[in-house]
Amino acid sequence: MSSIVDESIISDFVAESREHLNRIEPDLLAMEQGGAALSQETLNRVFRAIHSIKGGAGFLAFESLKGLSHAMESVLMLVRDGKLGVGPELMDALFASMDRLRAMLDDIQASDQVPIAQELGKLSAILEGQGVEPGAQVKVQGKAEGGGKREFNLDAQEVASALSHGMNLFHAKAFLHRDIKDKGLTPLGFLTNALSVGQVLDAYIDPMEIVGLEACLEQDLAVTLLFGSVLEVDLAAMALKLPPAQVSMLDMKALRKQMKPAAAAKEVAAAPGPEAPAPAPETEEPAELQAAVPEAGRTAKGDNGPETLRVRVDLLTDLMNQAGELVLSRNQLLRALVERGRDIPGLASILQNINQVTSELQEGIMQTRMQPIGTVFNRFPRIIRDMSRQLGKQIEVQIKGAEVELDKSIVELLVDPLTHIIRNCADHAIETPEERKKARKNPSGQIILHAYHQGGQVIIAITDDGRGIDPKKVLTKALAKGLVKESQARDMSDREIVNLVFAPGFSTAEAVSDISGRGVGMDVVRSNTEKLGGHVELESQVGTGTTVVLRLPLTLAIIPSMIVGVSGHRFAIPQVNVVEFVWVRAAEVAKRIERVHGAEVLRLRDQLLPLIRLADVLGIQRSYLDPSTGERREDRRHELADRRAGESASVALESEPEPEPVPAKRGRKAKAAQPLPEAPPPQAARLQDRRTDWRSDYNIVVLRVGSNQFGVVVDELYDIEEIVVKPLSEFIQMCKSFSGATIMGDGRVIMILDAGGLVTQAHLHFTDLQAEEKLRHEEEKRKAAVAASRRRSVIVCTGAAGEYFAIPQDQILRLEKIQTSDIQRVGDREFVDYRGHGLPLVKLEQVIAVKPVAADLQEVFMIIPKVLERGTVALAKAGIVISDIIDALDVEVELEAATVNGPGILGAAILQHNLTLFLDPIDMLQGAGLLKGAEA
Amino acid sequence: MSQFATFRLGDRVFGLDIMMIREINRILDITPVPHARDHIRGLINLRGQIVTILDLAVRLGLPSREVGEDSHNIILKTTVELAALHADGTAKAFSTSSDLVGFLVDAIGDVVEADDAAIEPPSANVSEAESQFLSGVIKTDAGLLVLLDIKEVLSSG
């Protein structure tokens, strides 16, 4: 049986419910703390969220979820109506129920398996204490013929949502026999169809129309629907496959009016218990909303805000990356055209425009990814609440600047570091109430989360009024762990010392707690922050408290980049320029790399790639790791070709295997720095030529600029990383080789290479190479032609016994068998009658020094060569007599000089184990004096 | 009265109005920038912001400095920051750079107070190359304090 509910409806419901829960968590905390000052708005928000979860769960028939949320709703309603005060018992029940709701949403299909009896029990106890029966539903009543009324059990939230989506609401009747069974539908199928064209707000069958078993099958029961759809009434009927008379639209104007918040004020009637609806006589009259609906207020209010649209994050990420690449291209364009600016009228202003639009585009896309820091902050009060109970501490959390926005990816990456810091605060920093009293502090500790803007950065400060960090203890530990030397420590300020907690491997917790765990240090906080292009610092006063300050960039201009190393320096190459990586082993360098016009080139597949050494282009002293000592040393060789062997590279290349290209895929680990093999003993190493040492392998990054490609030789290839582009200051903007700088995970600044700039800097001339390439292509073509010419189709035949001949097929016009008795002799010439003509015969021995064909043969063969006269094939001129045809072969042979000489002999080769003379029949005819002047 | 932070390059002592200084630090992990002009020492990571560090000695025509135990970077406020201070009335009108920039110096000395009237024009006994970057001298108990013309030092000329 098909499932009635579309999977996507369920997943939407789960996502929305989760959002509801996240949104109201701070409200629940506020309820707990607020006491009498609790605002109605907060309560309403919580109530609405739970109500809407209940509604969805009800429609989708998730019973446990509905049951629990219903109970929560009932309790909340009492609180909202001022009938129930907020106490710890109530809050514990609500928090516990929240956790259950979350658990159920985590695996919605198994939600009925989540145990909720305990939570339900707590809630029921509270309700029973108030003498209230659970149950609250909003009713839309259909006006019936004869004044009777029929109520729909309608979720007002859904009505509001349907209205806000521009839907019309319909009252529809479908008869089980006529409209469902007779049309081949099942009742479920009917509802499924309805769901596919709109929203089913309520549906029911009224059994009261039936009298009993006796006549039931003869009765046609009606399914009544309250149905929301953007369709107009005629189309809605068609979509529901119902006669138009059975579908009527509700009075939308009246409905909207009554959904207005003003009307909603306080009109929620005491929740009625579940009751059987009154019979609903058939009616085509529109139903109308009777009870006002408080929940509608939210939607109406929401409508005043700017319109929003859900967009997939990966799409935004994509757009952002594209924008980043566009910025790079713009920079290249500007650089390429800056000198032409004066020559082309109007160019300067066009460039200016492109410049600005690109920047604004990038900024706009960045903006779409902004998220308030509150999405992270708001989870901490709950964490602290639970922790403080567990630790027996009293801790208050204050949040300031929750509205400060940061790039979504930054917000996400902040979760872990902030959680770590906050847990540390609660676990280690804040003292127990007794300790605090002794120290004359408020027994309740404070943690303040504060986000604000400063100088183009976002600052997040986490302040606690706990015991502070003792620099003496930190220093002792840092010295013990060897993180600092005594000599360094003497010059360090207290502030510098406490910041040592960010050093890798440092952890100040004296007791291991199950909350903060062991040694998950602040170093993780630091490295995570720095990965974001941020920075973390700490200030602490013993006895007074600690402030951890994170400075973060607002947005990220992130581009995936290849990190390469030369002579110990690292550089980033934007992935957009990288085509592939080529690794040439030291032993093969000589064969792979050649010189064209004095410049080095790498032959990669059918392309010649100019090579540059990054160290040379950037003017960095080349260095290499000395194999014997492992130290970095100056490399004095200046040409790759110094490593070349003597042979001619171009010849050798043809049969050489290709260098190993590594596809330049994003995020993949490229060939990482070589694992160090066992170091050879020093003497052996010195003897060993560096040419074959693996340390002399070549890592080549193939880059693309426009349609040109070139190779950059680097020492090391590291990973591909997402880097944050920082613009160059005015002092270094003239450095063409770079497009920006970035900060690596270890805090170091590295330069971002500009592929176009490198081309300029290295004075690469692609045109020279293109000419060379063309030359080589022609050379190759010629060689191919030669090779093709060596390929022949031949007729292999014999003359005298043991003598073999091969004649190119394309030089043969005919092969004819002749009877020796038919051969006539005229003078010293022999003839045979061929198509009414006397055709002269040539005997092999007449022309070349071979034995004659045996004279006793009854039959022989003659080969009639193809002779061209004035470009067309002439009639048969003569036949060459052979004894037998052996084979027709396609052969590719290198002809050697034959021992036998004479006109018509091309050379000799072994064919099928026999030495075979290759003949040129035209030459033979000429040699025999039967043809004048070669025309073939 | 103005306050001058003093610093040393070799055996010379220079002064810089402290209102121009953003901070003094020992972030000496300086990434060199190939092909930059000689007096550009490189880039540092100042809490997530990139700062260009000038080799002030080279700019003044002196030999490049080795980074030593007392080496420091003096990071200048940007023109935007200075304009704000000036608008507040807390600082004179200074001109630096719109980018974050700092100087590598051999050592940091005391802060010296001096009346503006005590500032004298540069004496004649400095080299031509150097005098271009000097705005004045102050005679102090400890000796002659040479004041830099930051605008000139930072100019691209």
Added chain:
Amino acid sequence: MTTGKPQLITKRKGDTLRLAPKSDLVASTVEAYRASMLKAVEAPGQAVVLDLSAIEQLDSLGITLVLGLFKSCQKGGVAFSIEGVKPDIVRVFKLFNLTKFFPVSEA
């Protein structure tokens, strides 16, 4: 789909009458079931339990039949409930808001 001849298993335990159809309640079987049910509820006792554990499909007529049985019980003041219902069929009862008239418990 449970096919086969419509066969209504009736069990009486104390005051409770248990009715268990052995095949789906669909157009082709409802007539036969109605006849058997009519006979069975002549002496319904205090409660009637409709056991749907063998049922995989319930079409429009099947629903009508169940409701007819319910009404007959209701008229006679007999408690009516349904048991052993497959989740998908529970959903049918819920979606049509029928569970408020009689308890429906899942298999």
